[in-house]
Amino acid sequence: LFFLFLPFSLWSKPVPIQLLEVTYTPETETIFVEGKVNLRNDSIIIVRLWFHDEPGLMGRGIVKSGKFQVRLKLPKKNIVPGQYIVRAEFLPRTQSRRVYPMMPPDLLVLSAERKLYLGDPKKEKEEVENVKKFLVQELDILRQIFSELVQRGDYLLTQVKIRRLKGGGKLDASFRSSVARKWSGFYREYWSTTFKTVRYNFHRYQKLRFLSPYPKAEKDVLNLINHLNRLFASYTFEIFKRIKKKIPQVIKVEKSFGVWIVKRQIEKLVKSAGKNLGVEIEEWPLVSMNQRERGKFFNNGNTYRSYVTKFEITKPSNWQWSFGVVSPSIRLRILPKNKKLLGTTIVAVEIFDYPQAENFKDLEKLTIIRSRLRYRGYKEIKSRSIKAPDSTMPGGVRPGYEIILTSKDKNGEFEIRQYELFCRWHKRTYGVVCIAKKGYYEKYEKIYDKICKSFKVLDDPNMKHLADLEKKEMKKEKEKKKEK
Structure with missing residues (x-):
């Protein structure tokens, strides 16, 4: 007829758990916990190790003569140095069949906790x-x-x-x-x-x-x-x-x-x-490609700055912009205005993402592999690593890679210049691809030079105004749709 050491008739206050000892032994990587609580023998006390409100190890202590002990063995994993919490609590649902039926319905057991520092404080x-x-x-x-x-x-x-x-x-x-x-x-x-x-x-x-x-x-x-x-x-x-x-x-x-x-x-x-x-x-x-390019034109409409994919490029005054959907990677195309020259050349801005890349060398390798796989009849003429002037990058230059190659498929033979700049986070390449029909490359080479030199990547975190401008543009579009 006893659950505690006191009869039920004298039950009036919550039962507190007290932690007498909490020690960590580095040699055995074990946390020893000892406590006392005024509960029936064979009651179970749950002891958990917490870190930043995340529960980790758990152990069970069996109450014997008002005391319990638990040993928590740390796993062989990377442990972040810091202040951990050892918490002891009584949970009715974890009690045995011998204890649970004897529990008073209004039993309240107060949990206890103790701070414990693990690891080297200097490295925390x-x-x-x-x-x-x-x-x-x-x-x-x-x-x-x-x-x-x-x-x-x-x-x-x-x-x-x-x-x-x-x-x-x-x-x-x-x-x-x-x-x-x-x-x-x-x-x-x-x-x-x-x-x-x-x-x-x-x-x-x-x-x-x-x-x-x-x-x-x-x-x-x-x-x-x-x-x-x-x-x-x-x-x-x-x-x-x-x-x-x-x-x-x-x-x-x-x-x-x-x-x-x-x-x-x-x-x-x-x-x-x-x-x-x-x-x-x-x-x-x-x-x-469902989200069209949004940006600003200036320099008499010859320079375009993207709010969406964060780049800037300048075209010749006698060429034209095209934002039609042709490929998931291409953001825009630049074409001659002269209809007679259409089909002889095209310049495109395209973006490729490489989540697996960890540095600029990875981006360079992946760019080379992609180029060899994407063009039929691929034949490299020359290639080189480039360092484009960019005041927002460390050292004032932005790494990149340039390949000049020839390709042959069912549509004919082409000479291609692929000018790639790498994002500062090592995860993306921004490219200008200049394609000329065989026999036309020399005619457009100087134009390609100017276009590539004008190309800039605007991924500097300080350029938040581009994102703000994009949001304003999207808001205007939504308002126009509502009016219609």
Whole structure:
């Protein structure tokens, strides 16, 4: 008839747990916890190790004669130095069948906690900052993957829409097969390799490290990875639904969600991650062919500055701009105004994302590989690393790479100049591609020189006014649509 050492009739106050000893032994990597509580024998006390509101190890102590002991063995993982919390609590649902039925309905047991420092205090600040940097970098990688996915998905959906309008609501078989091949190729060459590698690396990082100083932000990153996979599934279902084809077995997707619904969820997760990291994360732009270029023209309309993809370029006065949809990577084209010269040359600005790159050398290698794979009959004439003047970059120069090559396909032979500049975050290349029909390259070479020299990348974090201008432009467009 006793639950405590006192009869039920005398029960009147909450029962406190007291921690008598909490010690850590580095040699055995063990935390020893001893406490006392005025509860029935065989009652269970749960002891947990917490770090920044994230629960870690858990142990159970059995009450014997009013005392309990627990030993927590630390795992062989990377432990961030810092102040941890050892918390002891009584949970009714964890009690045994012998104890639970004897518990008074109004039993209240007060938990107890003790601070415990683990690791080298001198390294705490550095280690915490390293975790923060890793998570910020991971967000940047996921942003590039998101951008690539949206570019490809929206481009194909737009192409299907345009073709259906031109075809009176119908799509010919060859076009439908072409769209299916392109999306399957994107899955094979990018999604099943790059995305899955990033996902694997993050899971591996979590397994190797014990508790995080930013548990909420880490959860946001994990949710973002899962939502990106959902977004890929949503695009897959939507594209194959519109072309009325079955999804190939090689593309493994499960459930489908609305594309825009998942995009909005991703937007919220990005904001949450920035808030939980205590840093300002730039909104993930929907850099896609559905989102047209927005920018400013000046220098008598010959210079264009992009608000969306952050670049600037100047054309000759007797050439013209073209912002039509031709490829998921191309942002604009520059063509001669003279109709007789159309078909002899074209200049395009294109952007490629490389989430797997970690430095400028990686970008250079990936640029070379992409160039060799993309052009049929590829034959390199010459190539070189370049350093373009840029006052916003360390040392006043921006690294890049330039290739001059020839290509031959069913449309003829071409001489191509590929002028690539690298983003400061090592994840993206901004390129000017100058294409001339065989025999015309020398005629346009000086023009290509001027265009390439005028090309600038505007990824300096201090250029926030570009994002503000873009938002104003988008707001104006929404207001115009409402008026219509």
